[in-house]
Amino acid sequence: MSKKKLTHKTEIRVRFNDADPLAIVWHGNYVQYMEDARESFGEAYGFRYLDVHGEDYVIPLVNVNVDYKVPIRYGEKAIVEIDFIDSPAAKIIFDYRIYRSSDGLLAATGQTTQVFLHKETLELQLIIPEFYAKWKGKHLAED
Amino acid sequence: MSKKKLTHKTEIRVRFNDADPLAIVWHGNYVQYMEDARESFGEAYGFRYLDVHGEDYVIPLVNVNVDYKVPIRYGEKAIVEIDFIDSPAAKIIFDYRIYRSSDGLLAATGQTTQVFLHKETLELQLIIPEFYAKWKGKHLAED
Amino acid sequence: MSKKKLTHKTEIRVRFNDADPLAIVWHGNYVQYMEDARESFGEAYGFRYLDVHGEDYVIPLVNVNVDYKVPIRYGEKAIVEIDFIDSPAAKIIFDYRIYRSSDGLLAATGQTTQVFLHKETLELQLIIPEFYAKWKGKHLAED
Amino acid sequence: MSKKKLTHKTEIRVRFNDADPLAIVWHGNYVQYMEDARESFGEAYGFRYLDVHGEDYVIPLVNVNVDYKVPIRYGEKAIVEIDFIDSPAAKIIFDYRIYRSSDGLLAATGQTTQVFLHKETLELQLIIPEFYAKWKGKHLAED
Numbered sequence: 080m081s082k083k084k085l086t087h088k089t090e091i092r093v094r095f096n097d098a099d100p101l102a103i104v105w106h107g108n109y110v111q112y113m114e115d116a117r118e119s120f121g122e123a124y125g126f127r128y129l130d131v132h133g134e135d136y137v138i139p140l141v142n143v144n145v146d147y148k149v150p151i152r153y154g155e156k157a158i159v160e161i162d163f164i165d166s167p168a169a170k171i172i173f174d175y176r177i178y179r180s181s182d183g184l185l186a187a188t189g190q191t192t193q194v195f196l197h198k199e200t201l202e203l204q205l206i207i208p209e210f211y212a213k214w215k216g217k218h219l220a221e222d
Numbered sequence: 223m224s225k226k227k228l229t230h231k232t233e234i235r236v237r238f239n240d241a242d243p244l245a246i247v248w249h250g251n252y253v254q255y256m257e258d259a260r261e262s263f264g265e266a267y268g269f270r271y272l273d274v275h276g277e278d279y280v281i282p283l284v285n286v287n288v289d290y291k292v293p294i295r296y297g298e299k300a301i302v303e304i305d306f307i308d309s310p311a312a313k314i315i316f317d318y319r320i321y322r323s324s325d326g327l328l329a330a331t332g333q334t335t336q337v338f339l340h341k342e343t344l345e346l347q348l349i350i351p352e353f354y355a356k357w358k359g360k361h362l363a364e365d
Numbered sequence: 366m367s368k369k370k371l372t373h374k375t376e377i378r379v380r381f382n383d384a385d386p387l388a389i390v391w392h393g394n395y396v397q398y399m400e401d402a403r404e405s406f407g408e409a410y411g412f413r414y415l416d417v418h419g420e421d422y423v424i425p426l427v428n429v430n431v432d433y434k435v436p437i438r439y440g441e442k443a444i445v446e447i448d449f450i451d452s453p454a455a456k457i458i459f460d461y462r463i464y465r466s467s468d469g470l471l472a473a474t475g476q477t478t479q480v481f482l483h484k485e486t487l488e489l490q491l492i493i494p495e496f497y498a499k500w501k502g503k504h505l506a507e508d
Numbered sequence: 509m510s511k512k513k514l515t516h517k518t519e520i521r522v523r524f525n526d527a528d529p530l531a532i533v534w535h536g537n538y539v540q541y542m543e544d545a546r547e548s549f550g551e552a553y554g555f556r557y558l559d560v561h562g563e564d565y566v567i568p569l570v571n572v573n574v575d576y577k578v579p580i581r582y583g584e585k586a587i588v589e590i591d592f593i594d595s596p597a598a599k600i601i602f603d604y605r606i607y608r609s610s611d612g613l614l615a616a617t618g619q620t621t622q623v624f625l626h627k628e629t630l631e632l633q634l635i636i637p638e639f640y641a642k643w644k645g646k647h648l649a650e651d
Contacts, residue, residue: 092404094397094400094401094404095242095243095400095404095414096242096250096397096400098242098243099238099239099241099243100238100242100243100245102243105238105239106539106568106569106572107239107539107540110536110539111380111382114380114381114536115380118378118380118381128381129439129440137530139576139579140535140576141575141577142573142574142575142576143573143574144571144573144574145571145572145573146571147568147569147571148570150568153243153415154415235547237540237543237547238543238547238557239540239543244423249396249429250393250396250397250400253392253393254393254523254525257393257523257524257525261521261524271524272582272583280387282433282436283392283433284433284434285430285431285432286392286431287428287429287430287431288428288429288430289427290428291427293425296558297558381528381529381534382528382536384529385524385525385527385528385529386527386531386582387529388529391525393525439529
């Protein structure tokens with residue numbers, strides 16, 4: 080019996096200004112695309128930044144990692160697949176695969192880790208917030 | 223008897239990511255360079271964003287205008303000359319001339335207009351705030 | 366007998382990073398939203414940046430103007446209405462109205478003017494390029 | 509006998525627009541600050557992007573990693589210490605320590621890895637380019 084896998088796909092139009100003088104997406108913009116994918120995942124699964132904020136938490140990143148493989152050009156789209164990685168810790172972990180639309184090649188992979196801080200005190204939460212446990216229970220329940 | 227002219231010059235390194243696929247500075251970044259020049263002016267004349275905030279005002283832009291003449295390339299610097307334009311209204315008006323460092327050509331001119339809102343109420347101030355009148359008195363006093 | 370009015374509407378999700386410490390969209394990002402609207406217009410009417418580039422022209426901005434009225438907050442969308450302004454000159458002129466989604470208020474208006482440069486020589490075109498005259502003929506023909 | 513350690517320090521003014529609605533620097537901007545530090549290192553040691561380009565190579569990132577510790581606020585500066593990490597591979601590896609100016613606390617650490625592609629063919633270079641070997645010989649020579 081395995082848990083459900085939470086995954087989501089989002090398409091991002093590459094802006095003219097996202098591409099650098101080499102006419103390819105500047106590497107730093109992948110971090111933005113990954114955030115776009117998180118927000119799109121959040122809309123699909125009721126876990127947007129503002130949803131979490133409404134539960135009195137902020138969820139800053141403690142780590143971001145990106146491996147770049149092939150470039151994405153202006154005129155293409157970036158297609159981001161994001162997987163929720165279940166963890167017993169009070170953390171939010173996502174894996175990302177970013178494809179370029181012209182030929183479907185894997186352009187980059189990435190991972191982010193976020194923690195929970197109380198919105199007012201900014202105190203790090205070492206125990207999983209109750210709303211997050213419930214959210215996981217609802218969405219990761221075994222079939 | 224004429225008032226002093228308040229002017230300031232700031233040099234801005236063009237980031238790789240500021241240039242677009244044509245290898246020239248993307249037009250939207252000039253608005254950022256103009257803000258950089260305002261902040262640099264503010265440091266020189268005691269009129270930074272945080273100084274104004276400390277006086278309980280926020281100063282949003284109500285207008286920005288940019289005329290583009292020649293492009294600036296990656297590897298060059300943008301040299302921004304900013305002039306404070308005195309006005310009897312409760313407004314902050316600046317003129318900008320942006321030069322490219324390679325040959326000194328005028329790359330763009332611009333203008334911004336800001337108004338005063340009270341920091342808490344966000345109410346538009348129709349009368350010049352006292353601290354601003356004092357600041358102008360100090361810096362624009364006739365020689 | 367009046368010509369058709371070419372207009373287009375596009376919705377833009379406000380990114381977390383588009384908002385500044387006041388939690389409102391930073392003024393410079395409106396210039397990006399206006400470009401997004403031009404590209405969306407271009408997709409609808411066969412006049413994307415890459416279409417023009419394929420006709421051997423680049424179309425840099427020579428002017429941008431934005432009037433700010435009310436702020437747009439993170440969590441809202443920016444809804445941009447863009448109008449093509451017909452002109453006998455070898456110019457591309459657009460008007461913009463940017464609304465915030467929460468209450469439909471007009472957040473900003475803007476205008477951009479672009480010119481045609483030959484892609485290779487970068488020479489300014491004083492006469493309307495043939496492809497542009499045809500494009501206008503097709504889309505602005507009187508009813 | 510140990511090799512010289514190549515290190516460099518650069519100060520970066522946090523732009524108003526670099527800070528997000530929480531009034532802290534948005535996480536994606538650290539990737540920009542790290543590039544700023546690489547360029548500043550490059551100016552100090554004759555290894556700017558344009559220097560490498562002049563040797564017929566482009567040097568895209570294949571990995572970026574950032575660990576976030578404490579936030580940096582608008583009004584502070586980001587102070588980036590960058591270390592060149594010597595490697596026998598045809599790679600360029602840097603370590604970064606990013607401090608906030610207000611109290612000197614370590615705000616983030618990072619690492620980037622770049623490879624060499626030939627500027628025209630975009631072919632990956634598996635052997636260290638001669639100019640890079642010379643540059644390392646000059647700057648890393650034992651005392």
